[in-house]
Amino acid sequence: MNLAVDAPPVTPVTPINPDRTARALRRLRWRLTVNTVRAVLHGSRLRLSMILGCSLVFWVGLFVLFLGGFEFIGLNDEFFHSIFEYLFSMFFLSILVMLFFSSGIITYSGLFQSREGTYLLSMPATPDRIFAYKFFEGVGLSSWGFFLLGSPLMVAYGLTIHAPALFYAMFLIYLAMFVLLAGSLGSIAAILVANVFPRRQRSVLALAVIVTIGVGAALGSRLWKTPGEALSADWLGNLQNRLAFCQHPLWPSRWMSAGLLAAARGQWQRTGYYLMVLSAHAALAYLAAAAVARDLMYRGYNLIQGGRTSRRRWGLQALDDVFHRVFFFLPRPIRLLLLKDLRTFRRDPAQWSQFFIFFGLLAFYFLNIPRLGYAVQSPTWRNLVSFLNLAVTALILSTFTSRFIFPLLSLEGRNFWVLGLLPVERSQILWGKFAFSVGISLGATLALVFLSDLMLDMSPLMIALHLAMVVVLCTGLSGISVGLGARLPNLRETDPSRIAVGFGGTLNLLVSLVFIFAVVTALALPCHLYYLGVENPESSRMALSHAGFRFWLGAAMAMGLLIGAAGTILPLRIGIKAFERMEF
Amino acid sequence: MIELLGATKRFGAKCAVDRLDLEVRPGELFAFLGPNGAGKTTSIKMICGLLSPSAGEARVGGRPSSSPEARRLVGYVPDQPYLYDKLTGREFLRFVVEMHDIESRRGERRILELIDTFEMGDFIDELCESYSQGMKQRVVFASALVHDPRALVVDEPLVGLDPRSARIVKDLFVSQARAGCAVLMSTHLLSIAEELADRIGIVDHGRMLAVGGLAELRERMQHEGPLEDLFLKLTSDSRPGTRAAANGVAP
Numbered sequence: 091m092n093l094a095v096d097a098p099p100v101t102p103v104t105p106i107n108p109d110r111t112a113r114a115l116r117r118l119r120w121r122l123t124v125n126t127v128r129a130v131l132h133g134s135r136l137r138l139s140m141i142l143g144c145s146l147v148f149w150v151g152l153f154v155l156f157l158g159g160f161e162f163i164g165l166n167d168e169f170f171h172s173i174f175e176y177l178f179s180m181f182f183l184s185i186l187v188m189l190f191f192s193s194g195i196i197t198y199s200g201l202f203q204s205r206e207g208t209y210l211l212s213m214p215a216t217p218d219r220i221f222a223y224k225f226f227e228g229v230g231l232s233s234w235g236f237f238l239l240g241s242p243l244m245v246a247y248g249l250t251i252h253a254p255a256l257f258y259a260m261f262l263i264y265l266a267m268f269v270l271l272a273g274s275l276g277s278i279a280a281i282l283v284a285n286v287f288p289r290r291q292r293s294v295l296a297l298a299v300i301v302t303i304g305v306g307a308a309l310g311s312r313l314w315k316t317p318g319e320a321l322s323a324d325w326l327g328n329l330q331n332r333l334a335f336c337q338h339p340l341w342p343s344r345w346m347s348a349g350l351l352a353a354a355r356g357q358w359q360r361t362g363y364y365l366m367v368l369s370a371h372a373a374l375a376y377l378a379a380a381a382v383a384r385d386l387m388y389r390g391y392n393l394i395q396g397g398r399t400s401r402r403r404w405g406l407q408a409l410d411d412v413f414h415r416v417f418f419f420l421p422r423p424i425r426l427l428l429l430k431d432l433r434t435f436r437r438d439p440a441q442w443s444q445f446f447i448f449f450g451l452l453a454f455y456f457l458n459i460p461r462l463g464y465a466v467q468s469p470t471w472r473n474l475v476s477f478l479n480l481a482v483t484a485l486i487l488s489t490f491t492s493r494f495i496f497p498l499l500s501l502e503g504r505n506f507w508v509l510g511l512l513p514v515e516r517s518q519i520l521w522g523k524f525a526f527s528v529g530i531s532l533g534a535t536l537a538l539v540f541l542s543d544l545m546l547d548m549s550p551l552m553i554a555l556h557l558a559m560v561v562v563l564c565t566g567l568s569g570i571s572v573g574l575g576a577r578l579p580n581l582r583e584t585d586p587s588r589i590a591v592g593f594g595g596t597l598n599l600l601v602s603l604v605f606i607f608a609v610v611t612a613l614a615l616p617c618h619l620y621y622l623g624v625e626n627p628e629s630s631r632m633a634l635s636h637a638g639f640r641f642w643l644g645a646a647m648a649m650g651l652l653i654g655a656a657g658t659i660l661p662l663r664i665g666i667k668a669f670e671r672m673e674f
Numbered sequence: 675m676i677e678l679l680g681a682t683k684r685f686g687a688k689c690a691v692d693r694l695d696l697e698v699r700p701g702e703l704f705a706f707l708g709p710n711g712a713g714k715t716t717s718i719k720m721i722c723g724l725l726s727p728s729a730g731e732a733r734v735g736g737r738p739s740s741s742p743e744a745r746r747l748v749g750y751v752p753d754q755p756y757l758y759d760k761l762t763g764r765e766f767l768r769f770v771v772e773m774h775d776i777e778s779r780r781g782e783r784r785i786l787e788l789i790d791t792f793e794m795g796d797f798i799d800e801l802c803e804s805y806s807q808g809m810k811q812r813v814v815f816a817s818a819l820v821h822d823p824r825a826l827v828v829d830e831p832l833v834g835l836d837p838r839s840a841r842i843v844k845d846l847f848v849s850q851a852r853a854g855c856a857v858l859m860s861t862h863l864l865s866i867a868e869e870l871a872d873r874i875g876i877v878d879h880g881r882m883l884a885v886g887g888l889a890e891l892r893e894r895m896q897h898e899g900p901l902e903d904l905f906l907k908l909t910s911d912s913r914p915g916t917r918a919a920a921n922g923v924a925p
Contacts, residue, residue, distance in 0.1 A: 106742060106775040114772030118758070121769075125760040125801065209756040212722050213773050214746040289686075388740060392726045395719075396685050 111215040115223040140596050149242050156246035173326060174247070178347035179336040181243075185236055186272050186343050187302060192232035194276030194283075198291070200224040201387060202284050202394045211391060221277075221383030225376075229273035240265050244350070253354040260353040260361060267365070267372045268346055274375035281382050284390030291394075309335075342368065409436075417525065423514045424522035431498060431526055444493070448486045449534050456538065459545035470621040472546045477614040479542040480556055481606065483535050484563045488602035495527045495571035496598045497589035499669075500579040517666045520576055524662060527568035535560050552617070555647075559613055562650060566605050566657035573661025574598045576669040605657045612649045616642035675700050675747075675825050675856035676721055680730035683716050683880075690716040692880035693730065698858050698873075700824065703851040705867035705874045706860040709909050713880035714860040715753060718829050721858065722750045734825055746774060749823030753830045753860075755814035759803035763794060763813040766802060767820055774821035781820070788816040792842060807834035815843060819850070826850055828859040832866065844870060868901045878909045 130138055163173060201207045201224050210220045244261040247253070287294050313332055318325030337344055349364030410429060417425050436442060456479065467475075499520075539560050543553045578594030589595055620639035676698040683691040691713040698704040708714050719725040720732040723740035734744040757766060764785065771781030789798050792812040797805065802813065811834045818826065831847070832840045847870055851857045861867060867874050868888060875885040884891055888901060895904055 104775075106746060110775045111773055114769055117772065118761075118769050121765055122758060122760050125762075125765075129760065129801070205754070205756045206758075208724060208752075212724055212745065212748075212750050212752075213770075214742045215773060216742060388726075391724075395725055396683065396728070 106214055108216055108219060111213075112219050112222070115215070115219060119223065119227070136593065136596060136600075140600065145238065149238060152239065153242035153246050156243050157249065160246055160250040172330065175347050175351055176330055176333040176337065178350065179341070179343050180333055182268065182343035182346040183336045183341060184306075185240070186268070186341075187306075189232060189236060189269060189272035190276040190279070191299070191302075192276070193228050193273035194280040195295070196228035196232050197225060197273075197277040198280035198284065200228050201280070201383075202391050207391070211388070216384065217387040218380045218384040221380060221387055225273065225277055225379065225383075228277070229269055232273065232276075233269040236269065237265060248354055251354055254356045256358075257350075257353045257356075260365075261350055264346055264350055264353075264365065264368065267368045268342065271342055271368065271372035271375050274372065274379040277379045278375070278382050281379075281386050281390055284394055285386050288390065288393035288396075342371065345371075416529070420522055420525060421514055421518060424518055427519065428522050428526045431523070435494070435530075445490060445534070448490070449538060452483060452486065452538055453541060456542040456545055459542070468625055470618070470625050472548065473552070473617055473621045474614075476543055476546050476548055476552065476556065477610060477617070479546075480539055480559060481610045483538050483542075483560070484567070484606045484610065485603070487531055487535055487564065488567050488599065488606060490531065491527060491567045491571040492595055492599040492602060493590045494586065495523070495568060496575040496595055497580075497586040498523055498572070499575045500581060500583065500589045500594075501586060502581075516670050516672075520572055520662065520666050520669055523575075524568050524572045527572060528564055531564045531568065532561065535564055555613065555617075558647075559609060559650065562654035563606065563609055566609065566654045567602055569658035570601050570605060570661045571598055573663070573665030574601065576665030577661075601661075605653070608653050609650050609657075612646045612653065613643075616646050675735060676704075676827070676858055677733040678717060678720065678727075678730065679733070681717065681720055681727040681732050682729040683713075683720060683725060684728045690880050691720070691727075694877070694880065694882055696875060696882065696885075698825070698856040700854045700856050701851055703847055703857045703870055703872045704859070705871035706858060706877065707862075707864065707867055707874060707905060708860075708877040712878045712909075714877060715829055716880075717877070718750075718752075718827055718858070718860055721825075721827055722748055746821070747824045749818035749821070749826045751814055751818045751826075751828040751831065753833070755810060757802040757805070757810055757813060760801060762801055763798040763805070763809075763816075764789075766813060767817055770817045770820050776821055784820055784822070785816075788820060791846070792816050792839070808836055808839055811835055812839060815846070819846075823855065825856045825858070828857070830861060831859050832861070832863060864901045864905055874901070876905060876908050883908045 160174075201221065207220075207224065210223070211217075213220075240261075244265075245258065248257050248261075283291055283294050313329065316325060316328045316332055318328055345364045345368045349361055349368065352358075352360035352364065409432075413429055413432060414425060417428065420428070459475075536557055539556050540553065543556055548556075574594060574597065578597065580589045580592050580594060583589050583592070616639060620636075620643075623635060623639075676696070678694050678696040681691055681694045681696075682689065694713070694717060696704075696717070706714050706717070716725065720727050721734065721739055723732075723734075723738075723745050726732075726740060732739040735747045737744040737747075739745075739748075757763075758769075761769070767785045767788070768781070771778070771785065776784070789795055792815060794809070794812055794816065797809055798813075802810065805813070818828075826847075828847075831843055835843060844866065847857050847859065851872070859866075859871075871888070873885065873887055874891060876883045876891075884894070886894065891904060892898060895907070
């Protein structure tokens with residue numbers, strides 16, 4: 091029975107008080123924070139203590155580094171004050187660029203690509219209120235690293251020049267204003283990109299990043315080639331000239347450095363002036379961002395949603411053929427499963443871009459070893475640096491395996507039954523994932539360590555030893571990640587980064603760190619003691635003779651292989667057992 | 675109450691909705707039927723103000739659907755509902771009450787009514803991340819109704835619901851319509867449309883192929899069989915390369 095009636099031309103609606111929706115959104119943020127903190131406190135204590143412990147170690151490490159650096163620079167009295175101003179301006183200019191990009195990207199995805207953004211847009215709140223809610227979330231996410239980096243820098247600086255107590259409160263206000271300014275500019279850019287290039291956002295981002303890296307590289311190269319002997323008065327003077335561009339009075343980074351240095355010297359009038367300049371611009375930028383959001387946010391959302399088209403993915407058949415040939419020894423179903431993982435990897439820029447960025451930066455550093463003069467140092471020093479380089483490569487590899495290999499099995503999620511019904515033994519699936527991980531990581535790490543050793547002019551024996559260690563580390567880290575990934579899967583989560591920071595992911599990272607420490611220390615110790623003895627036989631009672639070195643190196647290699655085998659086989663066995671028992 | 679007036683939506687070269695006319699009056703339960711990719715969800719998003727028509731108009735209560743006033747009139751249950759994992763169901767409902775600027779005591783009363791209606795008392799104070807699909811769906815329904823909307827728009831209403839919950843939702847549709855609310859539901863389940871709808875609209879390739887009461891459609895198509903046969907006949911005729919049967923059938 092249809093009881094429909096004609097509607098009046100315009101249905102009366104009581105207007106909503108915008109302050110009420112703003113308050114509702116503030117309460118939502120508060121409630122989400124409280125519930126999340128409560129869940130963290132009641133949940134994984136290991137994860138929480140790992141995060142807090144690592145943050146503390148990181149903070150203290152940076153603090154010690156900055157304090158040492160400031161005390162070192164402080165020896166050159168005549169340049170003491172001016173060099174800090176230039177260095178701070180440069181530092182804050184770099185941070186400004188990074189915050190601009192990171193807050194822009196986070197705001198963009200939060201407003202236009204997240205399910206929460208869509209949900210909030212269906213609510214009767216004005217766009218500027220929704221923007222404010224997502225903006226502060228984005229700025230918080232993008233800037234916590236800056237606070238972690240900036241606070242030890244400022245504290246170390248304050249202690250070096252015996253700054254008054256108020257300086258320590260003042261720098262926090264300065265940092266907050268700076269973050270607000272950079273975040274607002276990034277958000278304006280994000281909304282404009284959504285409106286002007288709704289289908290080209292990735293191209294715009296890639297272009298902007300390439301241009302920024304290009305400009306940064308050109309500036310870096312110019313600074314690198316500063317004439318004069320390093321740290322001499324001439325050199326410092328030339329360096330100041332080359333850094334003059336970051337002292338332009340319209341750069342926010344200049345306001346930061348001038349204001350903070352004034353605060354550190356107790357010049358409160360100047361401090362207040364720069365704080366007002368900075369906060370007025372930050373407030374204006376936020377106001378502009380809110381106005382842009384009010385007028386263009388819905389339009390941008392609509393254009394992005396309307397701009398979605400199905401994109402044909404080209405199979406890159408040649409790559410697949412190469413894969414089949416390289417992994418010919420694996421059963422075909424396993425190869426097909428691995429090919430699926432490989433396709434996911436290459437179609438997800440977040441995965442391969444991090445891989446290339448980290449390993450690219452390492453390669454850049456290794457290539458610059460001759461410039462740093464390490465290659466002409468004593469054998470003890472070169473040996474130490476070579477092992478440190480090896481350890482850093484392994485540490486970066488461990489973050490990669492924790493972030494991408496550990497979640498592989500969890501990501502099968504709701505399609506887990508597909509694995510269960512495959513016509514292969516379950517253990518083979520895990521061995522396949524292990525082979526995939528070793529295959530991906532071995533090529534890059536072997537090349538990097540070989541490059542490092544070449545640049546350090548290491549002997550063939552040491553190069554061979556390091557390369558063998560890389561093989562042990564790659565297989566061990568892959569075994570740990572695949573094994574623990576199967577033992578502690580999180581099948582409810584679809585976001586690999588969340589899986590990686592869960593209990594299983596944290597444990598995986600912890601075990602990986604212990605494994606790297608054990609393998610590297612076992613081999614590095616006898617080598618270091620031997621070179622110490624070669625350099626100065628009288629210097630240490632701990633130094634090894636040639637015969638002692640051969641014995642202890644043999645023992646260390648046996649120990650390293652044992653640790654490597656245990657690190658590979660034990661987690662894989664645990665994982666295989668758990669995977670075979672798993673019910674779908 | 676709900677109106678699409680020649681609404682068109684293009685996604686690049688693809689026309690997802692093509693000059694669609696639709697009206698759902700207060701007290702009417704309208705079922706929106708169509709195969710996958712027919713343009714139902716896009717039409718619904720235009721009604722809820724999430725997408726703007728490339729041409730034509732989408733209006734709710736006589737206002738542009740993208741205006742905050744129109745959104746206040748609408749209760750929307752999307753095909754993939756969103757809940758905050760770190761809120762409890764009750765906290766989520768309170769948030770919706772506040773966003774709609776409802777006086778808190780009245781809001782609390784309404785929340786209690788809905789907890790009772792959807793039988794959510796056992797889990798409403800647990801975090802949403804622990805809910806099953808059916809529990810989430812019930813909370814989302816409650817959130818769409820908590821502000822007493824004048825237009826209820828539901829995309830695939832029975833996904834993830836057990837038979838008992840499905841019965842509750844179906845009864846609720848009818849009671850909402852009888853209370854004067856305009857109810858628009860998009861569904862693949864022809865039996866629900868047959869059972870509940872006052873009027874049915876069949877859409878394919880973004881165009882309305884037929885609209886009217888079930889008896890009216892049967893008469894117009896000269897087809898006495900079940901709705902399923904009618905639906906298949908209409909949608910298969912509208913597929914590219916087949917006879918365009920829509921001629922003379924569309925309203």
